Amino acid sequence: MFDACPDLPPTPLQQSDEYRKALALTKTQTSALEDGTLVLRRKLAGVSVAMFPRAQLSLDTLAVLIRKPIKGGSLHKHLLVLNPDQPAPWLGKLGAVPVMTPQHIAELSLQGDLRAQLHQKWRNRLRFAEQQDLRITRQNMTLKPDQWLLQQNQAQQKERGYNGWPDALTLAYAKANPGCAKLFTAFSGKTPVAAMLFLRHGHSATYHISHSTALGRSLAAHNLLMWQGMCWLATKGALHLDLGVASTEGSAAGLARFKLGTGATMRPLGGTWLWWPPMRGMLRPLSLLDQNLMK
Known part of the structure; x- marks a missing residue:
């Protein structure tokens, strides 16, 4: 079965259907974006937080996807914790702030x-x-x-x-x-x-x-x-x-x-970024100053 598709890209464990099933057994609240990206949801100090572990993100789609209705409600007003599976310096253009440099x-x-x-x-x-x-x-x-x-x-x-x-x-x-x-x-x-x-x-x-x-x-x-x-x-x-x-x-x-x-x-990988879409304009200058951290 796999011999016919040798160029399939690796699927990160944290974005797999098997991981989602395990999280469901532990009563972890999750959602999925329209493109299938798995999102973990939390409440921290009264703030709604959405975590994107090893997510395969795109500049062209991310801002659109988080506004679309999904299980638990759309994410465009949540504090987003983004852990891209690939380097994503373009997140700075959206106003996301880098908080942890990329691991290998x-x-x-x-x-x-x-x-x-x-x-x-x-x-x-x-x-x-x-x-x-x-x-x-x-x-x-x-x-x-x-x-x-x-x-x-x-x-x-x-x-x-x-x-x-x-x-x-x-x-x-x-x-x-x-x-x-x-x-x-x-x-x-x-x-x-x-x-x-x-x-x-x-x-x-x-x-x-x-x-x-x-x-x-x-x-x-x-x-x-x-x-x-x-x-x-x-x-x-x-x-x-x-x-x-x-x-x-x-x-x-x-x-x-x-x-x-x-x-x-x-x-x-892409490091860790914090993005609060309602504050995107105010945080963009800070994000651009920190771009060297993510290289």
Whole structure:
């Protein structure tokens, strides 16, 4: 089915129908614009807020679409939090104000010879892992909140001081989309030493969360899990794998090297913008002053 349309662009997880179904289970209020763009709605301090996660926005259509009636009412008087999937400096012309510079993500094509596109050092680590006594299992993620990967991921977030998806949303994704949350686990004997969770959506997939113990790292278990995940997703018709944010600076550089070693390429997202359409004329000068932040 997918062989007939190899040029389909990646579908961001946060704009997928599978993500919408997961949000519905968590009672998150959402709407969809006429072009299908998913919007999350909130009330913050009495202000109506509409969030556009990884949205594929267009200068020619955005201002028109937010005025059209949709579920929950049109958005032209809401405070809009815009996270474009691509650089969108044109938002400044509308009076949107940039508040966070763009991150870069790593994207991997799952078409062609996957082993050939691996970087040499990554391929060597994979070969090393394949020679170890590791047992790999693949299963649909269960709906138990106390499973090993979620517990280890919570501890890792606490230790490193960051927040990811709430576990409730991850479990809702698995429940709302049977078979689309695929868990790969590496065992040394009967002991889990690493695990990796992939979320399928449309003709794409996303590397969601993972964890490795010290023993798992010494055995290069993550390379083997990623490799088996890539190969399995390709056999299921996935064309692209979103490996998430890749920062080549500071403590995150090692993770970026791991992601890029698969043959993935980096590209910028569009940053975060705030836009309150009723104030567009007053905020436009401030927005234009901040344009360099978004380059």
